[in-house]
Amino acid sequence: MxxxxxxxxxxxxxxxxxxxxxxxxxxxxxxxxxxxxxxxxxxxxxxxxxxxxxxxxxxxxxxxxxxxxxxxxxxxxxxxxxxxxxxxxxxxxxxxxxxxxxxxxxxxxxxxxxxxxxxxxxxxxxxxxxxxxxxxxxxxxxxxxxxxxxxxxxxxxxxxxxxxxxxxxxxxxxxxxxxxxxxxxxxxxxxxxxxxxxxxxxxxxxxxxxxxxxxxxxxxxxxxNYRPFLFFTLIALILFIIGICMFIPVFNTFLITGLVPRIPTLIVSCFFILAALISFFAGIILDVLLSEDKHAFEFRLQQVHANKVIMEKLDNAETL
The missing domain is CATH 3.90.550.10 (Spore Coat Polysaccharide Biosynthesis Protein SpsA; Chain A)
Structure with missing residues (x-):
């Protein structure tokens, strides 16, 4: 009761x-x-x-x-x-x-x-x-x-x-x-x-x-969990900035000499930029899933409210 x-x-x-x-x-x-x-x-x-x-x-x-x-x-x-x-x-x-x-x-x-x-x-x-x-x-x-x-x-x-x-x-x-x-x-x-x-x-x-x-x-x-787009976008921004900071000196050297003497730095910078893109798109996907979960939650609220109404009717019937 x-x-x-x-x-x-x-x-x-x-x-x-x-x-x-x-x-x-x-x-x-x-x-x-x-x-x-x-x-x-x-x-x-x-x-x-x-x-x-x-x-x-x-x-x-x-x-x-x-x-x-x-x-x-x-x-x-x-x-x-x-x-x-x-x-x-x-x-x-x-x-x-x-x-x-x-x-x-x-x-x-x-x-x-x-x-x-x-x-x-x-x-x-x-x-x-x-x-x-x-x-x-x-x-x-x-x-x-x-x-x-x-x-x-x-x-x-x-x-x-x-x-x-x-x-x-x-x-x-x-x-x-x-x-x-x-x-x-x-x-x-x-x-x-x-x-x-x-x-x-x-x-x-x-x-x-x-x-x-x-x-x-x-x-x-x-x-x-509750704000995945902002969370993973911030991570993507940090990774992107690190990757660009590593890439710019390599690119400047290439413009001046036509050579890329620091291949490992170039590879690592590309990995950071790729990780930033993955993080960004992960945030988009998780944000869509969160939106679907909120729709499901609203449906659960309606079910709980319906159960509450039924319980109130049963309680009133028992009282009578």
Whole structure:
């Protein structure tokens, strides 16, 4: 049976904060079900969440991306509100986010921490720099205006959840969500939310350097996949410039002397220019395939919407 609004909370060792988070969620939207997905916690996070009134489920593959994949598969709802279990995302903003999904047709609502208290509350300067770098990179590459790329505080529509192919296993999941929604022209809105730093004794599971590198690698991969023409054209331009720079001296020598004394340089320059042409035409071909994939995605959206209507009719029939 499909629910109206649900909170979905991925958790790993959040025993210090999960009780408060669950109770705050119930206070923000009393009629919503609160789901806590425990990801191999060893500090009794699941028991505390269950005692606080949450429905506790489990994902045994480690990693936030794996947890989100499980949540999206398991639960059917009109609106999903995802937030972290570390009490950094105040649930009092959830009603506004849910309203945008339920009544304004928004597919994903981003809880924007960076426009409010994030830089004041967060005491980790490299996290602040990383958030700014990732936001600027994605907005530039994908011509978007997402205010907070890395936030775990989001609301989703049923259509988004059931058509989002999750490939990431860890914390790069937020970046993948953002690029997917922008690339497929889904309706995205920003809601400015407060941010609270973790309480004393609660440690972040995000490693600034290793997870930051994974996020940058994800941006690179998704840039190649979602904007292949621009990606391979840039590579072609670099290869072409290198090839021409190597070719010009050889050509000048030929014009003056009529000889080509540097045959190896000529051969290598021709290889660079040939590689540039191959890269350019690869970008064209992949761009055509991407366009076909977007057509197929729109068809999948229509199928998901049709299934949603059927489920609503069945729910209404059961109610009667």
């Amino acid at each position: 499909k629910e109206k609004v649900v909170f979905i909370i991925p958790c790993y060792n959040e025993s210090l904060t999960i009780e408060k988070v669950v109770k705050d969620c119930k206070k923000a939207i009393p009629e919503a079900t609160v789901y806590v997905y425990d990801n191999n916690s060893s500090d009794h996070t699941d028991e505390i969440a269950r005692n606080a009134g949450a429905v506790v489920k489990y994902e045994y593959q480690q990693g936030k991306g794996n947890v989100v994949r499980r949540m999206f598969r398991d639960i059917d709802a009109d609106c999903y509100i995802m937030l972290d279990g570390d009490d950094t995302n105040p649930p009092e903003f959830a009603p506004e986010m849910a309203d945008l999904v339920l009544n304004k047709g928004v597919d994903m609502v981003v809880g924007d921490r960076l426009s409010s208290t994030y830089f004041e509350e967060n005491k980790r300067p490299f996290h602040n720099f990383g958030n700014t770098l990732v936001r600027g990179s994605i907005n530039m590459l994908f011509k978007s205006d997402i205010k907070d790329i890395m936030t775990g505080y989001r609301a989703f529509s049923y259509n988004f959840v059931k058509t989002f192919p999750i490939l990431s296993k860890g914390f790069e999941i937020e970046t993948e969500m953002t690029i997917h929604s922008v690339s497929h022209n889904m309706h995205v809105a920003n809601v400015v939310t407060d941010y609270r730093d973790r309480p004393d004794g609660s440690e972040s599971k995000l490693n600034t350097y290793s997870d930051g590198f994974k996020v940058l690698r994800t941006i690179f991969r998704l840039f190649k």
